[in-house]
Amino acid sequence: MPVKRMSQLGVPIGVVAIVVMLVVPLPAAVLDLLIALNITIALLVLMVSMFVHRPLDFSAFPALLLVLTLFRLALNVSATRLVLLDGFAGKVIDTFGHFVVGGSLIVGLIVFAILLVIQFVVITNGAGRVAEVGARFTLDAMPGKQMAIDADLNSGLIDEDQARTRRAEVHAEADFYGAMDGASKFVKGDAIAAIIITLVNLIGGFAVGVGQMGMPMGEAVTTYSLLSVGDGLVSQIPALLLSVATGLIVTRSTNDRDMGSDIIRQIMANPMPLRVAGFGALALCLIPGLPKLPFILGGGLMLVASARAGAAQEAATEQEQTEQAQIAAATDTPELLAAEIQVDPLGLELSGDLIDLVDPRSGGDLLDRVKSLRRKIATDLGIVAPPVRTRDNLQLPSQTYAIMLFGIEVARGEAPPGTVLAIGDFLGSLSGQPTREPVFGLDAKWIPAELRSQAELSGATVVDRASVITTHLAEVVTQHAAQLLGREDVRMLVDVVKRTHPVVVEELTPTQLTLGEIQRVLQELLSENVAIRDLVRIFEALSLRATRTKELDPLVEAARQALSGAIAAPYLVDKALHVLTLDPQLEQQILETLRAGEHGMTVALDPESSHQMITNLAQLSANVENQNIRPVLVCAPQLRAPLRRLVGPIVPRLAVLSYQELIGAEQIRSEGVVTVDAHLAVSA
Known part of the structure; x- marks a missing residue:
């Protein structure tokens, strides 16, 4: 059998x-x-x-x-x-x-x-x-x-x-x-x-x-x-x-050792308790009438164990000092000094009381999460983010972390030790420090970790400190993905495509477009939160358009047209797209004021009309988002790029799509029309 x-x-x-x-x-x-x-x-x-x-x-x-x-x-x-x-x-x-x-x-x-x-x-x-x-x-x-x-x-x-x-x-x-x-x-x-x-x-x-x-x-x-x-x-x-x-x-x-190894290792970790126990056993020999041999054997065994534990501790200390001396001796080499003066593309700085987040001995796994963040960014955006340099900064206020981009702080948040972040609408009954969720600005509260179960029972979403920091870092990388895409990154992406589609790459570069021109197109796509994962279709579209022009806007629009289904997909809700449109007279007025500039076509509306249009658009977009709907602004293809340059700095979360990019939407629901007469005509 x-x-x-x-x-x-x-x-x-x-x-x-x-x-x-x-x-x-x-x-x-x-x-x-x-x-x-x-x-x-x-x-x-x-x-x-x-x-x-x-x-x-x-x-x-x-x-x-x-x-x-x-x-x-x-x-x-x-x-x-x-x-x-x-x-x-x-x-x-x-x-x-x-x-x-x-x-x-x-x-x-x-x-x-x-x-x-x-x-x-x-x-x-x-x-x-x-x-x-x-x-x-x-x-x-x-x-x-x-x-x-x-x-x-x-x-x-x-x-x-x-x-x-x-x-x-x-x-x-x-x-x-x-x-x-x-x-x-x-x-x-x-x-x-x-x-x-x-x-x-x-x-x-x-x-x-x-x-x-x-x-x-x-x-x-x-x-x-x-x-x-x-x-x-x-x-x-x-x-x-x-x-x-x-x-x-x-x-x-839970541990990675058996019980016997744990007991011996933890008892032998400090020689002082063993030494005190040994001398205490020997002192009992002074009591009249007690047998001497058992206590002498027991105390001697404890003293021998303490001597071995002390020797092991001294050896570990000497090894640590030797390693530190070697590191200190090597810190003034030209190579290390050159590395020190280089600016890291991405950095994460922690105040002194947040070091436990990166200390594995205290359960900190922030470094592992930050490393794994690169895989998620590659999957979502199609770029390989640079490694994140994590270090402590004693000049930061307590409970604070800062996210650095090319040596400049671009975001900051708090993560009080011993707490978790509760996100929800009914947090009044929980004791803690009110705050705002750093990515979406939702009402939140830092509560003691022991209140986690109570917060979850009240319907709140509870997130640990490491997840808050990692999510905030991911949002910053997404917002600045265009700046993080360097020339070497573009070369690497081109080489990856060349392994599977050599003809596409050979036709595009360097005969039609240089790496710098391809980089500018990809940066423009990333600046508008368009993923560049489908590089094959992007390169094919660029190759066709580059035979007629090498201007940035037409190249970007060609790439967007190739990705039109993927561009509209994130904004679909049950295959319906919620859109904002421009008043026809306003759209015609903008078309008449288009001017060629150093960075492409720009809108040259008079300051009063421009300010009124952007103000009304921002208010209408906010009203729609308050209904848990993420709208998009839809306009004519020739207006899309210049209109995005105009409204992007004021309403950064509002995507601007052309009529040709609405592929995949079975329903188009108008959420409002932007006018220049200080009135908003909202659809029923």
Whole structure:
């Protein structure tokens, strides 16, 4: 039979055999074998629970605990049957009844009672309480963990597969601790059953010995009581091992080492406690009457351990000082000095009290999130963002971070330690520091981290500090993507396209357009939040238009026409596009005032009309956005570029599309018409 098939059938067959044991008598030899197997399995489970790195690595433990408890109770029933019928239950129980407790009934009962107290009062109650609290806290923390996974996914730190895996782990953890809460009740019930079974054996054995076997009362008490105590001790030893294993599992924290390595490493981390304990043990030798040798051995062992821990600590300190000296000696080399004077395209500066966000020892994962942000930007915009230089800045106010672009601060925010950001409309009942969400300007509040569950129950969206900073950084990169696209980046993108579409690249550059001209077109697209992922279609469109003109505006419009479906897609809601339009007279007036400039065509309206149009457009756009609708301004193709240059600095979030770029919209819903007579004609 294949091994996989045996593993599938082994446990079900074993459970059925356990049930059979409850009703079918077993020979004494078979009982001896099963008792030895029971003790061995319990010892194995204890060892496995000590060597796992995290509780979920032994997720089958609750079910295994139930099976082993049932197995032990079945052995109790079989042993009781043999004790009462034959006055003999195998050599294992007989040895425990005579040799282990010295043949003394009183000693056996005392040892049995002590084992019960250790298991029932100490280990079982403690493990049950820890399992109950762990299950409660795990269930309470599930919404927050799910939000953290969603935040990591949105910030680009993880992909869909990793998010799916982490969600499965969260559910598995909740199921495990819930199962452990119930499994701890099995252990407690097993301890109670052991007491009852032992009492039944004592009373029943005495009655059988005197009433049926005709034994004298003293002989009956000695014979059956020793067998009952032996049976109790045999069953309590594996029960105690499983109780300890239960306690180890529920009290184990997640780590990348086994329990033994954790204990030794943490005890040996500081030599001072070991030294104090050693001298304290030696000082006990001064008390008259106490034996000297045990305390001398114990204290000496502690002092030797402290010496080894101190030597290891000194070696680590010397190594750290050597590394720091090497770094300091190399800081004045020409290469490093040249690197220091270079301006980083992207930078993130943190105040001194935010260093925990980048310290892995305190759970900080901001650096990993920032690194993963580049993948998300590449997916969304089609550019490879430069690495983000993260450093501390003691000149920043406390709780503050700053985002730098080419050495210049372009954005700033706050992330108070020990808090999370709650975003929503009903935050008045939560204590905290009111603020604004840095990307969309939504009402928010920095609340203590322990109020996270309460905020989520009130309907607020809760985001941790690292996600806030990462999202803010992503928004800044998106807004300044055009500035971040350098000449070397364009060369790299062209080379990538050339590997799969060599003809497209060979036709476009350098015969028709230079890298600089291609860069200007791509920068113009990025400045209007148009992704440049589809470089093949962009290059094909540029190649066709470049045969007639090399002016920037026609080239950009050609590329936009090739991407028209992708341009309108982000603004579609249920395949409907919400648009703002210009009054026909105003549109005609703008057409008549177009003038050629250094950077393309510009609108030369008189200052009063221009100011009135932009003011009305900004007000109308704000009114529509207050309805949770993101409108676009639609105009004639020849007006699109100059109109964007006019309104872009005042209304940066408003996209300007031409009539030819409305591909994919099944419905066009007019949200308003912009006029120059200080009145807004809003459609019904």
